[in-house]
Amino acid sequence: MNNLTQAATIGSSSSNGAPARPTTTRTLRLGGLNWLIWRQHRAGFWTLIAATAATVAVLVLQRAEMMDHLTAHGWPDAAPGKWLEGVHPIRFQLVSYGLGFIPIVLGVFLGAPLLAGDLESGTAKLVASQSVTPRRWLATKLGMTALVVVVCTTALSIAFGRWWGPVKQEPTVLGWSDGSAFDNTGPVPVALALFTVMSGVAIGMLLRRTLISMVVTFAVAVAVQVIWHFERLALGHVVTITTHQGIGPGSPRPQLPEAALEIDESLISNSGETHGWGTCAHEISGKVCIQKYDLVGWSVDYLPISQMRSMQWFGASVLFALTAAVTAFILIRGRKRIV
Structure with missing residues (x-):
């Protein structure tokens, strides 16, 4: 018997002569309730994952194509006029519009049926009769x-952000304050999607009918998008810049930082009082208007692009807090009235 045979013989027996148990290899497979939940919703999960993978691949290819053009035309050292012509804003706009519908789609087709389908079909009653507690079932x-x-919305946010990043200073491509860029980069798409999905789950739990839950969730998701659109700029801290060198021809106007978003423009008097930029429109002449109101310069309110990240995280934190509140409501109410 050679050494290999002896080693195999020794390894196959224990110290008392009994055959040793075969070793088992653990794998990263789902089991128990996790496997059941995944199997129940695997169609929706796999569809979302596959669509995300395909979209990320397209965004990566678009970025590679754009970077080839930019570097070939001297970016970033060259003036924007030399490389901006080959950058297609319509591509950014179309993709951003598509990404903007993702929270609504997820809320309607993933969130609303999540519990409404089980309550309508009677699956919830079956689960309640098993050893698994309603809280654990809901939490899973x-x-x-x-x-x-x-995972999916984070991947899309990163991919779109990397594509838009090299040209983010050019508002003619995609303005940073618009929903097309602001809502599709950073933590915002994740927060919007989570809040919409959990709202859909809560609506489905209350209405207990899949179709009507999807319709109501759609209306709520659209309302959330509208409210977010009008409140987005309120997340920032408005900066004011003024001049005191006159308002007539040849007088310098305030110079805003690159890619800054102008919020308002007004005239400023010697006493510091501001007047609307159309104040002199109905006066006999500009000179009379200047003397009448003692105007000495301009005042401009704006938001710098440097605030974009802090605005996104502030808005996302509000949405995350609302999502946590909705989730707590689902767990508390579901524990008592799941069936």
Whole structure:
């Protein structure tokens, strides 16, 4: 018997002569309730994952194509006029519009049916009769759904942000304060998607009918987008810049930082009082208007692009807090009235 045979013989027996148990290899497979939840919703999860992978691939290719053009035309050292012509704003706009619908789609087709389908079909009653507690069942459902949503929306946010990043200083491509850029980069798309999905789950739990829950969730998701659109700029801290060198021809106007968003423009008097930029429109002449109101310069309110990241995180933190509140409501109410 050679050494290899002896080693195999020794390894196959224990110290008392009994055959040793075969070793098992652990794999990263789902089991128990996790496997059940995944299997129940695997169609929606896999569809979301596949669509995300395809979209990320397209965004990566678009960025590679754009970077080839930019570097070939002297970016970033050359003036924008030399490389901006080959950058297609319509591509950014179309892609951003598509990404902007993702929170609504996820809320309607993933969030609303998540519990409404089980309550309508009677699956919830079956689960309640098993050894698994309603709280654990709900927590697993919400946790797995949230994980898939966060992973997918984070991947899309990073991919779109990297594509838009090299030209973010050019408002003619895509303005940073517009929803097309602001809502599709950083933590905002993740927060919007999570809040919409959890709102859909809560609506489905209350209405207990899949179709009507999807319709109501759609209306709520659209309302959230509208409110977010009008309140987005309120997340920033407005900066004011003034001049005191006159307002007539040849007088210098305030110079805003690159890519800054102008909020308002007004005339400023010697006493510091501001007047609307159209104040002199109905006066006999500009000179009379200047003397009448004692105007000495301009005042401009703006938001710098440097505030974009802080504005996004502030807005996202509000949405995350609302999402946590909705999730707590689902767990508390579902524990008592899941069936």
